[in-house]
Amino acid sequence: MKRWMPSWPLSLAVFCFWLLMNSEISWGHTVLGAILAIVVPLFAARLDREFAQIGRLRQAPRMLLILLLDIVHSNITVARQVLGDERKIHPGFIWVPLDIANIHGIAALTSIITLTPGTVSSVLSDDRRHLLVHVLNLQDADKIIAHIKQRYEATLMEIFP
Known part of the structure; x- marks a missing residue:
C-alpha cells in the first residue's frame, strides 16, 4: 500500500x-x-529526499507568539521608516551564518525572515551554511544576525533536529 x-x-x-x-x-x-x-x-x-524529522514541539507556540509580536512591531517600524525621512533608511544585504542543518528548518527560517516586514531572505548558499538576507534599514549587521539566531534559529533547531 x-x-x-x-x-x-x-x-x-x-x-x-x-x-x-x-x-x-x-x-x-x-x-x-x-x-x-x-x-x-x-x-x-x-x-523530496530529505524527510522532515520533528523534534520537540514544546517551543513552537512560544515561537509563534514571538513571531506574531515581531511582525506587528516590524510593521510599525517599517511604516515609521517609510513615512519618515528616506535619507535615514540604509538598505543592505547581510550573510547570516547558519547553525541549523535541517533543510525543513532552514525553509521555516527563510519564511519567518520574509514574513517579518523589513527583511527578505534572498539566497541560501550551496553548502546551506549561509543565508543572504536583505534588510530595509541596516544599522548594525551583528545585532540583526544575533536577533535572527537567538529568536528563531535556536528554537527551529529544537523543532527540526
Missing part, C-alpha cells in the same frame, strides 16, 4: 483541492481528482 500511496495526507489534500478548484462536482472531476491524488504523491516522493 505504501508503494502506491506514499503519503495519504498529501493524497487527501490533492483530491480535496482538486474538487475545490472546480466549479462543480462530477464523476469526471472526481475520477481525475482520484488519479491526481495517486500520481502527485508518487512524484513528490521521488523529488
